[in-house]
Amino acid sequence: MSVLVYTESEQGVFKKAAFEVASYAKAVASDLGTTVTAVSINANDTSALAAYGVDKVLNVKNDALNSFNANAFAQVIKQAAEQENAQVVVVSSSADSKYLAPLLSVSLNAGYASNVIAKPESTSPFKVKRTAFTNKAFEITEINSEIKIVGVSNNAFGLVESSGSASAEDFSPAIPELGVSVESVDKATDKVSIADAEIVVSGGRGLKGPENWGMVEELADVLGAATACSKPVSDLGWRPHSEHVGQTGKPVASNLYIAIGISGAIQHLAGINASKVKVVINTDPEAPFFKAADYGVVGDAFEVVPALIEKLKAFKAQQ
């Protein structure tokens, strides 16, 4: 018996989500009275996992797994789950984990609940709370199968440190035929992605045109944030589709979401509502976003944003 967690890394370094899913796995393992095993694929140094409750690390090093492949990674996790006799497998909500989880579900014959936001309400029966209707509601889902796969929403559970040490052993699973191969990757390495971001700064049609995004990017830089936008902004080609957030775009579950010149249409709010703290900057005090936000500034973005950047720079300089 054990809880298995897939701790994702990039270029050999664990993502923050890896520590969050490890923390989650630890909470589940405590409820079940068992231990946590992490499966790590091509991470340079796995020692950091112990601080988040991992008892044992299965360390996979294989050049065939240098670029992500959903089927291959799912098969690695499956073999780890079998070796460890895992009852529960925990994964994150990254694009990669959401890609592999359904494949893993089929091959382990394990029920999968995605977008889970809290530790299980009960472990027998196994019930978890997840978001549904794009954050307009929560659903309590029971997983009935013997092995359960839980996909944890980003930033929902947080990091929980624990003391302890982890043993590590090499793990050499069989790698299947890949079937799909990555020919090229186009990724901005100097920018924070929306999925990984703790803070997201987002602009809407109120910003009038793409030439005005300099201040949005600068605000994001000062805060170490990712940039995002409303749907019409990406439809108009002012910003790339990858920045479109909302019900039909990317979901955002950041700690802080700053909306600039965004009215707050239901489809927009649905996608960003899982963010913990929302700030709106809008000239129109009647904009629906003010009903969804925690903090609001009724004002012209072209005055408020540059001033806010200055205030934040001064604040950061003091820290």
Place this chain on the structure above:
Amino acid sequence: MKILVCISHVPDTTSKINFTDGDTKFDTNGVQFVINPNDEFGLTRAMWFKEKQGASVTVVNVGGPETEPTLRKALAIGADEAIRVNTAATDGFTVAKQLASVIENGGYDLVIAGRESIDYNGGMVPGMIAGLTQANFVNNCIGLEVDGSSAKAIREIDGGKETISTTLPLVIGGQKGLVEESDLRIPNMRGIMMARKKPLTVAEPVDAIAQTTSVTFEKPAPKGAVTLVAPDNLDELVNLLHNEAKVI
């Protein structure tokens, strides 16, 4: 090329979400249902393959008779035929089982599904059908070209995209980007007339055991009032974000 487009029948994005029967069921009262937006992008890409490469396009839904207008709409947009698997879609795995059976019987080369449905947001059906039918799989697909039995796909990844080469049979989880918003089609009168004559087959379900059960639903707690900060007092906003909200 035989293409199957999986169509999820979902509440319109503007719908108010309510529950009945002691918060155990989604309240469909007054709700308008539409083709899941991610599937609409997929269907539009399928029409491109039909028009440019002579592909045949079948649409499928797993659901009760109430989903037929949504399938008719897909026929009106241009799909050749429709299949409805006559069972309630209660669990992603059982839906995937039904779809896998349709795929095996129909011998489809390319299966286009959506990255996720906007109702239950499972994000699992396409991957599961790929696993069940042993097909190649590309999720978060924002570009797709097929040449004979080889395919080139673009997948959105966190912070960028990657180009993938693969072969048919292939399942994709599609999303916006697969086609542009402006390429989406609204059914015209002729399409609607023709759709009435196109075949809509009702298939009986195969046996499948659900792996998950939806127990109850909750709505988020009502939001407290917004704290307004004057535009000439932004020090206060920084202070609140740091000391009260503790997010910077």
